[in-house]
Amino acid sequence: MNSKSDKFPILETKRLLLRNIINEDAKNILHYMSDEDVMQYYGLAPFKSLxxxxEEISWYQTLLNKKTGIRWGITLKEKGIIIGSCGFHNIVSQHFRTEIGFELSKEMWGKGIAFEAVEAITNYGFTHMSFQRVEALIEPPNLSSQRLVEKLGFMREGLLRNYEFTCGEFCDLYMYSLLKQDFDKTD
Known part of the structure; x- marks a missing residue:
């Protein structure tokens, strides 16, 4: 990561504060990640315990420590509790490329919160982390995530057949991408 600082970047939008996720957030993470609907396309079974x-929080920290990713907790400014997360993983520094991921508590669906958060981190990735390409791998039935990334300007490049083995089965994934020059045109 070519971030200008080793300090965790806190991002602010109109309604949201995107911050580091800490162990004290575990109860809130368990709340939404134990929901089958939230986890349907996440690649893991719904959480059953703290x-x-x-373990999820530990994975976020490992991404950061190894400089292979960064995950922000999504919070509403007035509440401060984690209602979802978004971030980059599988950063390939020598190719200026990363993948994006996000999930949100079901109570927050349909309010534009995921879009606002993903737009903020995408902007941060292009302007502060020197990415040239941001990818989104999305299961074909996950129409809401496809609409979200398309609204941000991502283009569907193709179908990766049997690309992942998750929850006991092979899954196809659509490959979406957004290039820096395409993102710059939307500013």
Missing amino acids: DDAF
Whole structure:
């Protein structure tokens, strides 16, 4: 990562504060990640315990420590509790490329919150992390995530057949991408 600082970047939007996720957030993470609807396209079974949430938080920290990704907790400014997360993983520094991921508590669906958060981190990735390409891998039935990334300007490049083995089955994924020059045109 070519971030200008080693300090965790806190991002602010009109309604949201995107911040580092800490162990004290485990209860809130368990709340939404134990929901089958939220986890349907996440690639993991719904969480059953706080230990599952702590493992997820540990994975976020590992991404950061190894400089292979960064995950922000999504919070509403007035509440401060984690209602979802978004971030980059599988950063390939030598190719200026990364993948994006996000999930949101079901109670927050349909309010434009995921769009606002993903737009903020995408902007940060292009302007502060020197990405040239941001990818989104999305299961074909996940129409809401496809609409979200398309609204941000991502283009569907193709179908990756049997690309992942998750929850006991092979899954196809659409490959979407957004290039820096395309993102710059929308500013």
